Amino acid sequence: MDQFLSKLPKSAVADRRNITARVAVVAAGVVSPLGFGLSETLESLQEARDCITRVTRFSVAECRCKTAGQVSDERLLSNRSKADRAQRLHRASHMMISALGEALAQSPQFKPELTIVGTTSGGMSYGEDYLRALNRRDSLRHSPTWIANYPAQKPVLDAQETFGISAPCQVIANACASGTNAIGHAFECVRSGRYERILTGGYDALSELVFVGFDSLQASTPEKCRPFDRDRTGMVLGEGAAILALENLDAARARGARVLAEVTGYGMSTDNFHITQPDPSGIGPRRAMERALQSAQISADAIDYINAHGTATPFNDAAEGKAISELFGRVPVSSTKSMMGHSLGAAGAVEVIVCLLALQHQFLPGNINFRAPDENIDLNVIANKARPAALRTVLSNSFGFGGTNASIAIRKFEA
Amino acid sequence: MSLGIAGMGWITPLGSGVDLVWERLLQGEEATAEKITEQFGEQSYSAFRVPNLALANLPPHPRLRRASLISRFAAAAGLEALQTAGVEADPRNTDRIALVFAISNGGVIYTKRFYRDIVEAGAQAASPLLFPETVFNAPASHLAAILGITGATYTLVGDSAVGLLAIRMAEDLMTNQELEYCLVVGAEEVDWLLCDAYRRWRLLRLAPPVEPFSDVSQGMILSEGAGAVLLARHGLIMIDHIHPGGYYRRRTEAEGVLNRILCDLSQTEIDLVVSSANGTFIDQAECKTLRQIVPEAFVYTPKPALGESVGAAGLWQVIVGAQALRRGELPPVLHGAPTIPLRISALRMSVATADHAIVLSCGINQQIAGLRLRKESETQII
Numbered sequence: 019m020d021q022f023l024s025k026l027p028k029s030a031v032a033d034r035r036n037i038t039a040r041v042a043v044v045a046a047g048v049v050s051p052l053g054f055g056l057s058e059t060l061e062s063l064q065e066a067r068d069c070i071t072r073v074t075r076f077s078v079a080e081c082r083c084k085t086a087g088q089v090s091d092e093r094l095l096s097n098r099s100k101a102d103r104a105q106r107l108h109r110a111s112h113m114m115i116s117a118l119g120e121a122l123a124q125s126p127q128f129k130p131e132l133t134i135v136g137t138t139s140g141g142m143s144y145g146e147d148y149l150r151a152l153n154r155r156d157s158l159r160h161s162p163t164w165i166a167n168y169p170a171q172k173p174v175l176d177a178q179e180t181f182g183i184s185a186p187c188q189v190i191a192n193a194c195a196s197g198t199n200a201i202g203h204a205f206e207c208v209r210s211g212r213y214e215r216i217l218t219g220g221y222d223a224l225s226e227l228v229f230v231g232f233d234s235l236q237a238s239t240p241e242k243c244r245p246f247d248r249d250r251t252g253m254v255l256g257e258g259a260a261i262l263a264l265e266n267l268d269a270a271r272a273r274g275a276r277v278l279a280e281v282t283g284y285g286m287s288t289d290n291f292h293i294t295q296p297d298p299s300g301i302g303p304r305r306a307m308e309r310a311l312q313s314a315q316i317s318a319d320a321i322d323y324i325n326a327h328g329t330a331t332p333f334n335d336a337a338e339g340k341a342i343s344e345l346f347g348r349v350p351v352s353s354t355k356s357m358m359g360h361s362l363g364a365a366g367a368v369e370v371i372v373c374l375l376a377l378q379h380q381f382l383p384g385n386i387n388f389r390a391p392d393e394n395i396d397l398n399v400i401a402n403k404a405r406p407a408a409l410r411t412v413l414s415n416s417f418g419f420g421g422t423n424a425s426i427a428i429r430k431f432e433a
Numbered sequence: 434m435s436l437g438i439a440g441m442g443w444i445t446p447l448g449s450g451v452d453l454v455w456e457r458l459l460q461g462e463e464a465t466a467e468k469i470t471e472q473f474g475e476q477s478y479s480a481f482r483v484p485n486l487a488l489a490n491l492p493p494h495p496r497l498r499r500a501s502l503i504s505r506f507a508a509a510a511g512l513e514a515l516q517t518a519g520v521e522a523d524p525r526n527t528d529r530i531a532l533v534f535a536i537s538n539g540g541v542i543y544t545k546r547f548y549r550d551i552v553e554a555g556a557q558a559a560s561p562l563l564f565p566e567t568v569f570n571a572p573a574s575h576l577a578a579i580l581g582i583t584g585a586t587y588t589l590v591g592d593s594a595v596g597l598l599a600i601r602m603a604e605d606l607m608t609n610q611e612l613e614y615c616l617v618v619g620a621e622e623v624d625w626l627l628c629d630a631y632r633r634w635r636l637l638r639l640a641p642p643v644e645p646f647s648d649v650s651q652g653m654i655l656s657e658g659a660g661a662v663l664l665a666r667h668g669l670i671m672i673d674h675i676h677p678g679g680y681y682r683r684r685t686e687a688e689g690v691l692n693r694i695l696c697d698l699s700q701t702e703i704d705l706v707v708s709s710a711n712g713t714f715i716d717q718a719e720c721k722t723l724r725q726i727v728p729e730a731f732v733y734t735p736k737p738a739l740g741e742s743v744g745a746a747g748l749w750q751v752i753v754g755a756q757a758l759r760r761g762e763l764p765p766v767l768h769g770a771p772t773i774p775l776r777i778s779a780l781r782m783s784v785a786t787a788d789h790a791i792v793l794s795c796g797i798n799q800q801i802a803g804l805r806l807r808k809e810s811e812t813q814i815i
Contacts, residue, residue, distance in 0.1 A: 080556035132677060138568065140590070146548060148630065152473050153552050158633070165630045169537075169798050170569070170590040179682050186678035186802075188598055191536070191569035191590045199587065203605070210608040227548050230556045231564035288532075288586040290578035293496075293565045305583070419565055420574030422586060 040267035041208045042277040042431070045128060047120030048371045049113045050258030051087030051358040055120050060375045062357065064404050066384035069358050070243065070254050076226040083238035086224055087256030087359025089113060107176055108141040108167045110223040113259035114177035117219065121261045122181055125275055128263045131213050133174060133187040134204045136196025136220035137363035140170030143225045173221055185217065191363070193418030196220055197260070198366030202284035202426050204264050214266045220367035221259035228362070229255055235294060237331050242387040245328035245353035246335050246399050249390065253329040256359025260367035279374045282411065283316070283427035285309025294419055295333050300341035303415065306423035307345055310413060314427040318346050323382055323412040325369045328353020329360055334417065339395030350407065352385035352400040366416035370426060373412045377430040382407045434604055437668020439614065440518025441752050442510035442661035445739050446481035449509060451517070455756045458764035459781050463738045466641050466654060471625035478628035479640045481656035481740035496575040499562060501540040504572040506659035507620040511576050514616060514661035522580040526613060531585040531606050534573035535599035535619035537592055537744035540566050542624050572620055592796030593709060594678060595619070596747020597804055601675045603664050613665065619748035620659035628655055636713050636797055642768040643737040645710035646720045646775065653711040656740025660748030670755040671807045674698060678802035687718040691795065694803045695726040703730045704787035705763065707754040710734040711741045715795040724774050727791070731784060732775045737767035747794045747802070754790040758808040761785035
């Protein structure tokens with residue numbers, strides 16, 4: 019095959035674009051084990067509640083880990099419409115509908131041009147139902163519902179349909195960094211001037227396949243989740259959905275929208291060390307955080323708090339802790355996964371909302387179940403309780419399988 | 434912003450390599466369907482599989498040792514795209530190449546095996562080796578590791594429109610002037626489970642042929658493989674407009690969404706359209722809209738010859754469109770009825786004067802996307 023570029027001039031000039039727009043968060047909605055909506059989430063964070071419970075959705079009898087952060091079905095499904103369609107939707111769709119509904123209630127005029135959402139497993143539990151029924155030769159009467167509601171884009175489209183939104187959607191599946199990658203990419207799209215308004219966030223619902231998968235890797239713990247603790251033994255899973263409405267700040271001001279915070283920087287890196295383990299040097303997280311600072315045009319000492327990925331696995335916390343400590347020294351750090359579990363594709367988005375609440379209400383969320391510092395990780399961990407603090411700019415980290423690392427900078431809005 | 438196609442890679446049931454597959458399409462060849470069976474299903478299905486020989490030249494890499502087929506397809510296509518562009522990934526430019534991966538069903542073979550072990554023998558039987566391969570971004574991770582990419586790597590999930598949505602995402606990423614290239618790869622692997630699911634969804638027929646734009650939709654045949662397009666800021670074939678895409682809530686709305694997208698893309702005179710017609714319900718909406726908006730354009734669909742490769746399909750169509758403009762020929766449309774009210778040809782035909790093509794992807798799960806290709810004249814380039 020001939021070379022495509024063989025006839026190109028060497029001095030070709032690239033299309034240049036100014037990157038000047040500031041990016042506002044004008045609305046947010048969340049559902050997680052911490053609660054339904056921003057108010058309940060804030061209350062749980064300020065009280066440093068442990069929202070991890072025994073898994074009830076499937077049998078965990080043969081698993082090492084028995085617990086997870088779970089969203090109450092009773093509450094999640096209580097408000098759904100009686101229409102057949104609503105009855106058939108996956109739990110993930112209901113979480114997305116709830117989160118999007120809360121966000122749009124704050125900014126009803128928000129009309130997105132694009133929706134970018136992260137997930138890892140879509141409607142996985144419907145896939146499980148289908149395979150289990152086939153394998154056991156059970157009735158496949160419900161299989162059209164399972165199959166139609168399995169695809170990863172379906173909960174996003176369901177939520178949009180519920181509120182009459184027809185924006186095209188991009189669903190990012192970058193494992194546990196998906197939510198942060200989605201928000202980060204949305205931020206860059208608005209900042210570049212190509213878009214004015216984007217809906218973004220992440221979702222994931224607990225599924226047996228994923229739960230057992232992490233258990234098989236011995237990444238999940240039979241004990242409490244203790245991020246950055248000397249005796250940490252692993253993660254607990256969670257679930258949830260979070261949505262942010264991002265808008266060009268000038269456009270938001272022009273229409274009189276309330277600005278909750280600003281997204282100011284985003285960095286990502288790919289760490290090719292191993293598909294499930296980070297490079298122990300911490301180079302992947304470090305590059306992502308450095309790039310977020312560079313993107314925000316700030317130095318490390320401008321960061322007042324880091325919401326760490328902090329899964330409480332020995333490998334993650336060692337690599338992340340090393341990177342944070344080398345770059346930021348003694349900045350306050352917590353992993354709020356200790357309270358709500360790791361909601362995978364939703365985690366980054368839920369944790370950006372945690373950061374947003376911390377900025378709005380000027381407090382540092384706690385890292386619960388913390389007993390003893392790890393002598394190999396020199397971090398200023400916000401142990402066990404939330405505490406008041408003056409916060410201006412914070413960072414939220416998410417890292418995932420496949421070596422994806424993402425970091426996002428959020429600033430308190432000052433008009 | 435316009436993007437140039439700097440290189441392409443193609444792994445299909447008709448073999449591997451852009452030149453080889455293109456020649457076989459021009460000859461009017463159709464992939465051979467294989468029967469797929471499964472222990473827990475009585476029904477067998479037909480699918481177009483990638484022949485084993487197609488991966489014979491894939492260089493060994495530790496990441497591919499246990500990787501699923503989909504990752505191998507992606508690696509082969511991605512490497513070919515870089516090779517044809519004359520680009521070597523090395524530590525000096527690995528931050529300057531982004532990777533966007535389009536996928537629909539993902540590593541379904543390992544996912545099925547992993548979960549079946551749990552269902553049959555309990556959680557204790559779950560394999561920690563298989564689990565990481567079930568994650569949607571596993572193929573992208575392997576490819577990034579093989580190429581040494583350390584910057585932006587994204588996996589996008591969707592239906593058969595996802596390949597074009599991935600190219601749109603690449604365009605968004607390329608607004609960052611630090612990036613020199615964006616490698617967009619779409620890949621899919623076939624399994625009985627997928628065939629069964631699509632059949633129960635009334636989208637799959639049991640055996641070929643795939644009859645495009647048929648009055649009564651008979652269904653599609655699934656296929657597998659990968660397509661890769663290396664995007665740069667210049668090229669002999671430019672992607673000069675990418676619609677951000679749309680979605681339809683009900684099947685009856687598909688025509689309206691298609692109409693908007695085609696109107697947007699056909700502001701310039703369009704010579705040919707690479708359609709996504711695959712024998713399902715969506716073909717009728719596509720046919721009506723094409724007839725209405727671009728009645729003079731020649732229409733080609735590769736799916737009767739290659740099958741529906743879902744996550745890879747959009748990339749395959751872009752490769753077809755780029756090849757048609759570069760080579761000035763269109764392959765014959767297979768199994769199209771003579772009554773189809775579009776300009777399609779059952780014979781290989783010359784499109785030597787064509788310089789604009791639309792690639793349209795109508796997904797069967799609500800997503801629709803489209804883009805426009807332009808052939809640069811030698812004088813424009815030099």
